[in-house]
Amino acid sequence: MAKHAGYCYGVQRALKMAREATERSSKPIHTLGPIIHNPQVVEALEQQGVNAVGSVDEVTAGTIIIRTHGVDPKIMDIATDKGLEVVDATCPFVAKAQDKAAKLIADGHDVIIVGERNHPEVAGLLACAANRAVVVENAQELAGLGDMETVGVVVQTTQSIENLRSVVDGLLNKTKELIVYNTICSATSQRQSAAAELAGSVDMMLVVGGKNSANTTRLNIICKEKNRRTHHIETADEIEVVWLEGVGNVGITAGASTPDWILKEVIDYLESG
Numbered sequence: 001m002a003k004h005a006g007y008c009y010g011v012q013r014a015l016k017m018a019r020e021a022t023e024r025s026s027k028p029i030h031t032l033g034p035i036i037h038n039p040q041v042v043e044a045l046e047q048q049g050v051n052a053v054g055s056v057d058e059v060t061a062g063t064i065i066i067r068t069h070g071v072d073p074k075i076m077d078i079a080t081d082k083g084l085e086v087v088d089a090t091c092p093f094v095a096k097a098q099d100k101a102a103k104l105i106a107d108g109h110d111v112i113i114v115g116e117r118n119h120p121e122v123a124g125l126l127a128c129a130a131n132r133a134v135v136v137e138n139a140q141e142l143a144g145l146g147d148m149e150t151v152g153v154v155v156q157t158t159q160s161i162e163n164l165r166s167v168v169d170g171l172l173n174k175t176k177e178l179i180v181y182n183t184i185c186s187a188t189s190q191r192q193s194a195a196a197e198l199a200g201s202v203d204m205m206l207v208v209g210g211k212n213s214a215n216t217t218r219l220n221i222i223c224k225e226k227n228r229r230t231h232h233i234e235t236a237d238e239i240e241v242v243w244l245e246g247v248g249n250v251g252i253t254a255g256a257s258t259p260d261w262i263l264k265e266v267i268d269y270l271e272s273g
Ligand code: SF4
Pocket: 008, 009, 010, 011, 068, 091, 092, 093, 094, 157, 158, 185, 186, 187, 188, 215, 256
């Protein structure tokens, strides 16, 4: 098992906040989007009466939980104005990145956000930068940008340091002044380096976590670079017997939103021979 696999600080905190909300309130409880990118956990929460909604417009009463990815601060204002109880479970690492983005814009700088264009965390960062930042997913995308004066960079918390480094390298040729806030969270970088190290030393690697989870998908990419026999699974049921042919040992890592019980099922399956 790779070190730092499974639930991170931000996810544990958000789930605790959701649990506490169910304990203190008899009113409906909603999360704005799935609270974490793990379908099995979201389903278990639904059974406890916590339902995901796509928009604040769908909620008329009760509690709305803002997930770890954070949101446009205006959305929280709308929810409060509607009389909803807002539980802000934005991860403190994400909140820090949002603050940096807002500060860079307030200081009058151009802002680049390194991250996945369609990821909700990036949408929140963009909103905090008054929707005036440019999002780039990788260094290749800098080709479309002209030369700039002073540029500030913030990065989606689950990006890899290599991707940030290559974007910063590219920007050095295009800017007079560059301010870089490395807002990758420490849980992500520790998880990624431990997973890469393990993947390079085992016959086969399993990356366990939601297929809709950005940090798990990135872990899969990182492990595949070290070990071609890497598979991304959500549950033990997806393990194919053919994958195990000629395999003496298996490394396992898991995304930030993968619960221990899913990891245990994977380990039990592998150990059962
Ligand atoms: S991966 Fe990092 S930023 Fe995201 S929720 Fe976990 S601790 Fe927070």
